Amino acid sequence: MTRAALLVLADGRFPAGGHAHSGGAEAAVRAGRITDAASLESFCRGRLHTSGVVAACVAAAAALGVDPGQLDRAADARTPSPALRVAARRLGRQLMRAARATWPSPELDALASRFPKGAHQPVVLGLAARAAGLGPLDAAYCSLYEGVSGPATAVVRLLGLDPFDATGVLARLSDDMDRVAQEAVETGERVVTDGVDVLPARSAPLLEIGAEAHAAWAVRLFAS
Amino acid sequence: MHLDHHLESSAAVSADARRPDGTRRALRIGLGGPVGSGKTATVAALCRALREELSLAVVTNDIYTREDAEFLLREAVLPPERISAVETGACPHTAIRDDISANLEAVEDLEDEVGPLDLVLVESGGDNLTATFSRGLVDAQVFVIDVAGGDDIPRKGGPGVATADLLIVNKTDLAPYVGSDLARMAADAKAARGELPVILQSLRSEDGVREVADWVRERIAAWTA
Numbered sequence: 001m002t003r004a005a006l007l008v009l010a011d012g013r014f015p016a017g018g019h020a021h022s023g024g025a026e027a028a029v030r031a032g033r034i035t036d037a038a039s040l041e042s043f044c045r046g047r048l049h050t051s052g053v054v055a056a057c058v059a060a061a062a063a064l065g066v067d068p069g070q071l072d073r074a075a076d077a078r079t080p081s082p083a084l085r086v087a088a089r090r091l092g093r094q095l096m097r098a099a100r101a102t103w104p105s106p107e108l109d110a111l112a113s114r115f116p117k118g119a120h121q122p123v124v125l126g127l128a129a130r131a132a133g134l135g136p137l138d139a140a141y142c143s144l145y146e147g148v149s150g151p152a153t154a155v156v157r158l159l160g161l162d163p164f165d166a167t168g169v170l171a172r173l174s175d176d177m178d179r180v181a182q183e184a185v186e187t188g189e190r191v192v193t194d195g196v197d198v199l200p201a202r203s204a205p206l207l208e209i210g211a212e213a214h215a216a217w218a219v220r221l222f223a224s
Numbered sequence: 225m226h227l228d229h230h231l232e233s234s235a236a237v238s239a240d241a242r243r244p245d246g247t248r249r250a251l252r253i254g255l256g257g258p259v260g261s262g263k264t265a266t267v268a269a270l271c272r273a274l275r276e277e278l279s280l281a282v283v284t285n286d287i288y289t290r291e292d293a294e295f296l297l298r299e300a301v302l303p304p305e306r307i308s309a310v311e312t313g314a315c316p317h318t319a320i321r322d323d324i325s326a327n328l329e330a331v332e333d334l335e336d337e338v339g340p341l342d343l344v345l346v347e348s349g350g351d352n353l354t355a356t357f358s359r360g361l362v363d364a365q366v367f368v369i370d371v372a373g374g375d376d377i378p379r380k381g382g383p384g385v386a387t388a389d390l391l392i393v394n395k396t397d398l399a400p401y402v403g404s405d406l407a408r409m410a411a412d413a414k415a416a417r418g419e420l421p422v423i424l425q426s427l428r429s430e431d432g433v434r435e436v437a438d439w440v441r442e443r444i445a446a447w448t449a
């Protein structure tokens with residue numbers, strides 16, 4: 001495991017398309033559910049323990065070498081909103097391009113020819129971690145961190161929230177992220193032996209509903 | 225829904241001149257510059273001027289709507305399947321410079337779906353004077369400013385004005401009304417750019433885009449040579 005490679009993959013500047021997505025924050029801001037740092041923190045915590053857990057488990061399992069096709073279908077089944085499925089595959093495709101250019105690997109090439117229009121982002125993330133010489137825990141951390149740093153950055157832009165407050169929110173979520181990342185690795189290991197059905201299916205209905213509404217807006221800052 | 229269908233090969237990684245099947249990809253030209261300077265109008269005029277002789281497509285980067293794409297559709301400068309809009313997450317310069325993945329995808333999808341193409345025009349969402357395109361996304365870039373934005377912009381320079389492959393000073397028809405000194409703008413631009421070309425144009429005049437269209441033709445000739 002190389003710690004430096006983890007920093008490269010986890011860096012918000014890694015050019016994989018994330019900057020255009022708010023992780024549901026734009027819809028939540030419009031609905032009045034995020035208005036300040038405290039409500040941003042609740043939003044992120046909720047995300048972390050629902051769709052965040054699922055994504056982290058998928059990423060960890062992919063990093064352990066579980067078949068990406070099975071993981072992609074499992075992720076589909078756990079993402080009721082079609083708009084979110086489209087966003088997840090678009091981000092997966094963008095990450096695939098960046099990862100192939102950064103850590104060329106036959107596994108990523110195979111993924112790209114199997115899913116030319118993209119697999120769910122956490123699946124690609126797990127394989128990108130493998131290609132970078134990282135392990136399932138790293139993949140889980142990247143997934144979780146991205147899942148909360150995306151909304152935090154978006155809310156800085158959407159509400160003019162003080163960027164120091166937004167970063168404080170992320171710091172306060174660290175313990176939760178540590179715990180969930182461990183769980184994700186344990187689940188990933190169980191997927192290796194017992195198959196994808198042991199993946200959790202937690203979801204946040206408001207994120208799903210919000211994503212559908214957001215996709216139909218004529219004027220929006222973020223793609224999702 | 226599952227997408228396990230296999231393709232012969234997978235997308236190129238970035239600026240490769242050849243597509244995965246070995247054919248030469250389309251030339252990509254980026255148009256950047258401040259909001260309202262005339263990028264979309266120039267794209268529309270170029271499409272009208274070149275669509276008979278070249279296979280064309282356009283990618284727009286709107287900041288928070290699909291206005292530019294919709295304008296081009298309304299004006300029917302190209303069939304709708306040749307116009308694609310990218311969403312930029314409140315950061316138009318990021319999408320053309322720091323993280324070009326969404327734009328690359330749009331370009332490649334257009335080539336797959338309506339290709340073969342000779343030329344793809346990529347319009348930036350409009351930004352400040354420092355916003356330039358990545359060489360991983362476009363082969364050449366045009367920076368569009370206008371006379372109404374102040375005749376000191378060429379003097380102020382900045383990466384767009386100083387380094388773009390072509391600088392367009394647009395809306396020369398407005399110069400008398402806004403008190404802009406065209407001769408001074410041209411001289412300042414020359415000083416900032418050395419040998420790089422500058423074209424002053426008004427799209428309000430008959431065939432106003434002709435010089436820029438000729439510049440694009442030269443680029444295409446060099447690309448396919």
Ligand SMILES: Nc1nc2c(ncn2[C@@H]2O[C@H](COP(=O)(O)OP(=O)(O)O)[C@@H](O)[C@H]2O)c(=O)[nH]1
Pocket residue numbers: 257258259260261262263264265266350394395396397398425426427428
């Ligand atoms: N007078 C004049 N108006 C122009 C010219 N070119 C564009 N415009 C107008 O300027 C406005 C902004 O142009 P647009 O192409 O949308 O700018 P963009 O934001 O750079 O894409 C529109 O109302 C155009 O019709 C020109 O050469 N002369």
Ligand SMILES: [Mg+2]
Pocket residue numbers: 263264265292347350
């Ligand atoms: Mg425009």
